[in-house]
């Protein structure tokens with residue numbers, strides 16, 4: 001039975017789903033070295049933002065197939081390291097959108113009306129009505145940095161409260177922004193004009209310290225900043241300084257460069273700085289959503305099915321996968337076949353998509369071909385997650401060509417591998433019933449389904465050669481299931497493709513190569 005480690009607090013709904021297919025161990029608050037120690041025994045890891053899945057953890061995770069992040073941000077996971085190791089990383093892109101957006105709005109209003117301090121004041125027996133005179137958000141300008149799922153919902157709510165909306169997001173079209181009711185502006189203008197600035201971007205090298213002393217200097221003394229996205233996007237020391245000196249009016253932060261925050265100049269600030277302990281996603285509803293969303297994906301992957309929100313398998317969405325499944329099998333088989341014909345190191349792979357294959361998204365097909373190509377070298381270690389990266393690291397150049405015209409088959413795939421031992425090519429197609437047929441080997445036309453044990457020869461087309469190979473195999477007690485010959489011209493060169501019931505015993509290939517007229521011979525196991 002598979003084993004799943006849940007290392008952050010996850011809603012029971014997720015645990016219940018995982019328990020249907022695996023042994024689930026919930027161990028939260030593990031020290032880093034303890035996680036490294038126990039991770040080798042697990043097939044899946046389910047986390048939130050607290051567990052740091054470092055390169056060290058991943059290197060130790062010999063069995064791990066999937067890391068499920070019950071939330072959005074995967075910046076606590078070394079995704080490139082996971083990808084290299086063939087581990088799928090999934091998240092829940094929408095499960096906590098509303099929760100995070102509502103928390104940003106809550107912080108904006110709390111900041112405008114000093115709710116946390118007013119509450120503390122009343123509870124301590126005071127009645128300080130003058131001290132807590134606030135500001136309205138109505139008709140104020142809200143600058144939204146990052147107009148994705150959370151940013152868009154914040155925009156909708158803010159618009160309903162009568163706010164004017166500016167947005168900065170280099171990856172969103174003007175039309176989309178206008179549809180949401182936002183005016184797209186550059187960051188500089190947003191900093192200068194906004195009364196409130198709310199961040200809804202991922203933490204990346206580009207967004208780290210986006211709000212630094214220089215940016216803060218551009219803002220109005222009445223500006224208030226809300227960060228419900230990620231710590232590290234704001235330079236916390238510069239922010240504390242800006243509020244203290246009255247360069248801006250205040251800030252409300254849910255996320256920090258280091259969590260838990262511990263000692264920080266931000267903790268010394270008064271009512272104009274509000275801090276919450278990364279609560280954006282912490283609603284009952286969101287926690288059920290993300291737990292179910294991610295647990296279902298872990299369950300599916302453990303059952304050998306695709307994940308719907310993998311962050312490190314480009315283009316391999318379940319609906320695409322389902323449609324392309326037969327072609328992925330074809331690509332993988334041909335990749336495996338051509339690598340065995342090539343024998344040695346492959347330097348480049350030309351992937352030619354023909355007919356209806358050329359009209360589909362080619363990325364998954366190319367990945368499947370690479371997975372097949374690398375199977376001989378990496379066996380089970382290569383999968384859809386790491387095939388591209390493994391090929392790249394081996395210096396395999398991938399060239400993709402396509403031709404929409406339909407020829408003999410509705411769709412066919414041609415792979416050409418150039419390597420240290422020469423050039424080989426195979427073409428394959430799917431028959432009506434989805435059966436794979438190899439239709440060409442090294443430009444010789446044939447028509448055979450791939451089988452487990454195969455023998456390919458390149459020989460001179462001359463009488464007697466086929467009989468000699470048959471007798472030779474018979475003398476070694478190898479049974480031939482089927483045989484086909486392909487040639488371009490009579491008595492020129494030809495290929496022979498034999499499907500064998502048994503693997504070729506050692507030494508037989510050498511004997512075959514001694515038969516007069518045989519130029520080359522390859523055994524292939526698919």
Ligand SMILES: NC(=O)C1=CN([C@@H]2O[C@H](COP(=O)(O)OP(=O)(O)OC[C@H]3O[C@@H](n4cnc5c(N)ncnc54)[C@H](O)[C@@H]3O)[C@@H](O)[C@H]2O)C=CC1
Nearest residue numbers: 072073100146147148149150169171200201202228280281
């Ligand atoms: N505080 C909390 O508990 C939570 C925090 N989050 C954080 O909120 C962030 C946003 O989440 P979603 O809206 O779901 O993501 P999303 O992917 O839907 O939206 C992110 C947007 O940021 C934009 N973007 C990327 N780089 C940018 C840049 N350099 N400048 C401006 N815009 C840029 C993208 O184009 C995209 O539209 C995530 O980073 C996530 O980690 C999410 C949920 C809960």
Ligand SMILES: O=C(O)C(=O)COP(=O)(O)O
Nearest residue numbers: 048049050071072073281
């Ligand atoms: O989903 C996200 O990106 C979050 O930041 C939520 O974090 P959490 O799962 O509450 O630790």
